[in-house]
Amino acid sequence: MPVWLPWPLPAGWLVTGFGEAGDERSGVRGSVVALSGPSITHGPADLLLVAEEPGVGLGAAYAGLPGPDPGEGVGAGPPHAKVNVNGHPTPLWCVPDVPGDRAAYAGEALGRWLWAIAWPPDAGWLLVLAQLALADFRDVEWDVPFGALSPRLVAA
Numbered sequence: 568m569p570v571w572l573p574w575p576l577p578a579g580w581l582v583t584g585f586g587e588a589g590d591e592r593s594g595v596r597g598s599v600v601a602l603s604g605p606s607i608t609h610g611p612a613d614l615l616l617v618a619e620e621p622g623v624g625l626g627a628a629y630a631g632l633p634g635p636d637p638g639e640g641v642g643a644g645p646p647h648a649k650v651n652v653n654g655h656p657t658p659l660w661c662v663p664d665v666p667g668d669r670a671a672y673a674g675e676a677l678g679r680w681l682w683a684i685a686w687p688p689d690a691g692w693l694l695v696l697a698q699l700a701l702a703d704f705r706d707v708e709w710d711v712p713f714g715a716l717s718p719r720l721v722a723a
Contacts, residue, residue: 568587568589568595568596568597568618568619568620568679569598569618569676569677569679569703569705570585570598570600570618570688570703570704570705570707571598571600571618571652571676571681571701571702571703571704572600572616572696572701572702572703572704572711573602573616573617573634573650573699573700573701574700574701574702574707575700576602576604576710576711576712577604577693577697577699578604578605579604579605580602580603580604580614580713581604581712581713581714582600582601582602582711582714583601583602583603583613583713583714583715583716583717584600584601584675584709584716584717584720585598585599585600585601586598586599586633586720588599588619588623588624588625589640590603592617593663594595594646595689596615596619596620596623597617597618597619597620597625597658598619599615599616599625599629599720600615600704601613601614601615601716601717601719601720602614602615602616602634602654602717602718603714606619606687606689606690607689607692607693608692608698609692610644610687610688612685612686612687612690613679613685613686613690613706613717613719614683614684614685614686614690614693614711615682615683615684615717615719615720616682616683616701617680617681617682617683617684618677618679618681618682619628619679619680619682620679620680621635621636621679621680622635622636623680624636625670625682626680626682626684627682628702629671629682629684629715629719630662630665630669630671630682630684631664631665631666631669631671632662632664632671635663637660637662637671637673637681638662638663638664639663639683640660640661640662640663641660641662641673641674642660642674643660644660645675646658646659646674647659647660647661647672648672648683648691648694648695648701649698649700650667650683650694650699650701651683651698651700651701652676652677652681652700652701653677653680653702653703654700655676655678657674657675657681657701658674659672659673659674659677659681659683659694660672660673660674661691662682665684667684667688668687668688668691669684669685669686669687669688670684670685670689670691671683671684671691672689674692675682676701681701686719
């Protein structure tokens with residue numbers, strides 16, 4: 568399961584935790600990376616990047632959705648944002664019906680759901696404006712700046 572990390576990190580951003588979903592029988596079926604930094608408009612912001620197999624529901628839980636997947640509209644029409652995943656342009660669509668305190672985007676990368684959930688909602692503009700490049704944290708040895716553990720990781 569990939570562990571997506573923007574690299575280089577946007578200016579002022581820190582990694583604030585990791586998590587996973589799965590069990591001993593099926594293994595890891597989802598991963599999450601928490602990041603914190605300055606919002607584009609004002610104040611602090613949080614971003615969770617989730618990679619998961621379809622049907623796991625980790626990204627949906629953090630996005631505040633009742634079902635396991637992003638639902639209708641994701642993948643339809645032009646994307647709302649793009650990130651580079653291992654050097655490949657990857658489209659993301661706004662996920663409808665999320666609570667008003669966050670923004671959620673979802674798409675597909677390497678046959679798995681890729682979610683980006685941002686607090687406050689305007690922090691989602693980071694995905695649109697920063698042209699993030701995501702790399703699998705497991706594949707490279709980096710000197711990553713860490714901050715205090717994000718309370719967002721236990722909120723789902």
